[in-house]
Amino acid sequence: MAKQAIMTISALKKLLIDFKDEITDDFQIWLSSDEEGNEYLPMLENPESCLAIDKDEKRIVFYPSYR
Numbered sequence: 769m770a771k772q773a774i775m776t777i778s779a780l781k782k783l784l785i786d787f788k789d790e791i792t793d794d795f796q797i798w799l800s801s802d803e804e805g806n807e808y809l810p811m812l813e814n815p816e817s818c819l820a821i822d823k824d825e826k827r828i829v830f831y832p833s834y835r
Contacts, residue, residue: 772833773813783815796827809833 773779784791809832812818820829 772817774833775811775813775818779813780811783819786815787821790821790823791828792826794826796825798827798829800829800831 775783811830812833817833818831820831821827822829
């Protein structure tokens with residue numbers, strides 16, 4: 769399996785611009801993680817691997833990579 773690129777600030781900005789028609793400024797940002805910070809995991813650049821948009825709840829959910 770090929771190594772996937774880790775998301776950068778530039779990639780995150782582009783991602784938010786790309787989804788501007790699906791999200792608004794009042795959407796919440798949710799992270800899939802534990803509250804204690806027991807582990808630090810990267811976000812992959814590919815949105816199919818790391819992102820879900822929940823329009824009903826008005827939130828964006830980011831999923832870290834467990835590679």
